[in-house]
Amino acid sequence: MIQIALLLFGAHFVRRHAYLLGIMGFLWLLAGLIIFVDAFDGVRYFPLTLFGVLLLIESVITLSVASSGIGAQKAVLYFKGGGFFLIALLILANATISNMLLAIILGMAYFVMGLLQMASAWVVRFPGWRAAFGFGLAKIAFALFMFGPYPSHYSATISVFIGVTLMMGGLVTLNVFLRARQLKEGTSVFDLFVPSDVLPKIRKSQLARPVSDNAPVQVQTEPLTVHVWTPEGSSKGAPVPRPVINRYIAAVDINGVISTGHAALEMLPDTYISLYPGTDIDRSPSEFFRILKATRENDVPGQFQPDYNTESQAWCPSNWQVRFNAYNPDGLLRFWQEYRQHEVYNLTYRNCSSSVTYALEAALDGALHDRASGSWQEVLRIMVMPELWIAAQIRKRATTMAWTPGLTLDYARALRAIVHPVSTPWFARLLRVSKASKISVSR
Structure with missing residues (x-):
């Protein structure tokens, strides 16, 4: 979440305030360690009841604004709000049975997340999959520790859950701080955080467009458009009803043909990023799991489509479009100049969706520079936006599995909600909902 926020705030903001990341990461790590130790010393000082009340309020707020979400955001907010509401009630009950239920719920959550992370790392074999597999194994070990009643x-x-969560958050923040310290003049935040294996191995000094963080991102005359063909929308035959799988992974039609959808990014007048495999890939069910591996033997020659009109006329129009009016065209062109030199396609590692996602991040580098530089109140308001949390969760899932058109669509929608927020903030919408409820009750 912090990484996405820093990307949107831009290099100038990060260089000026990087030290705050170090302070915040250290305080989170220290607070987590204190809470963790406090859980086992026999006398608990952590204000558990107050935490339960705050969590209950947060869950009510999330559930109140969930109906305004777009697409999958609505389901994510309802799930988050409902889960937090249940956990808050169990915390406030503070009984032996409720504490045991909390251990089971939180332990199962970590167990499932760890199992999925290990499975995706083993199947996809993306760069760094061994570390991801190890983190998944650590999550399962922590889940088993939560299941056991010993020693408390x-x-x-x-207390254990909060302590471990804060310590992990502190370590992540300190890692971001160490990387942010490397941000020098002529380096963008996107260059700092983009995986090293995404771009070809050429020197940044060879780029024709240097970074300038003194020029804030302005509203452009032509919108930046993310085009998405969902697997269901691009299926030639009638797809077999599989709601979640069809939305985020692939759709199988009645003839057994698999459709994975497509994504492209367009910046007028002449920038179009749409990566296709240059040769046909066998997507039959018997070969599908083999080609899911992000290994070099599954690399095939790639080709970039010339423009949206040519692509849509040869295939079909995109069934979803997400438009941005405030973006960084120079950042996008720098990325595109480097990325297109490496015409390689891999179904899970370097596909159409990952190409569009990284291009979109390059285009949004510094998109909130003016707002973040205006006041700390605005920075805090951005940091507590539900869409920022949703974007972070989507990105985390995709980078440990694979970017798909469905995930790219949801990620683009979440980022658009941050860059172009609705005129009515979430707290105003909450007040409107509460007033409407009072009126309906009085009637």
Whole structure:
């Protein structure tokens, strides 16, 4: 989440305030360690009841604004709000059975996340999959620790969970701080955080367009458009009903043909990023799991489509479009100049969706520079936006599995909600919902 926020704030903001990341990461790590130790010393000082009340309020706010979400954002917000609401009630109950239920719920959440992360790392074999597999194994070990009653008989469940979560968050923030310190003149935030294996191995000094963070991002005359063909929307035959799989992975039609959808990015007048495999890929069910591996033997020659009109006329129009009016055209052109020199396609590692996602991040580098430089109140408002949390969760899932058109669509929608927020903020929408409820009750 912090990484996405820093990308949107831009290089100038990061260089000026990088030290705050170090302070914040250290405080999170220290607070997590204190809470974790406090859970087992026999006397608990952590204000558990106050935490439960705050979590209950947060869950009510999330559930109140969930109906305004777009697409999958609505389901994610309802799931988050409902889960937090249940956990808050169990915390406030503070009984032996409720503490045991909390241990089971939180342990199962970590167990499932760890199992999925290990499975995706083993199947996809993306760069760095061994580290991801190890982190998944650590999550399962922590889940098993949560299941066991020793040594606190479940009374320390929440304190342990919060302590470990804060310590992990502190370590992540300190890692971001160490990387942010490397941000020098002529380097963008996107260059700092983009995976090293995404772009060809050429020197940044060879780029014709240097970075300038003194020029804030302005509203452009032509919108930047993310085009998405979902697997269901691009299926030639009638797809077999599989709601989640069809939305985010692939659709199988009645003839057994697999469709994975497509994504492209367009910046007028002449920039169009749409990566296709240059040769046909066998997508039959018997070969599908083999080609999911992001290994070099599954690399095939790639080709970039010339423009949207040519592509849509040869195939079909995109069934979703997400438009941005404030973006960084120079950042996008720098990325595109480098990225297109490497015409290689890989179904999970370097596909149409990952190409569009990284191009979109390059285009949004510094998109909130003016807002972040205006006041700390605006920075805090951006940091607590639900869409930022949603974008971070989508990105985390995609980078440990694979970017798909469905994930790219949801990610683009979440980023657009941050860059182009609705005129009515979430707290105003909450007040409107509460007033409407009062009126309906009085009637």
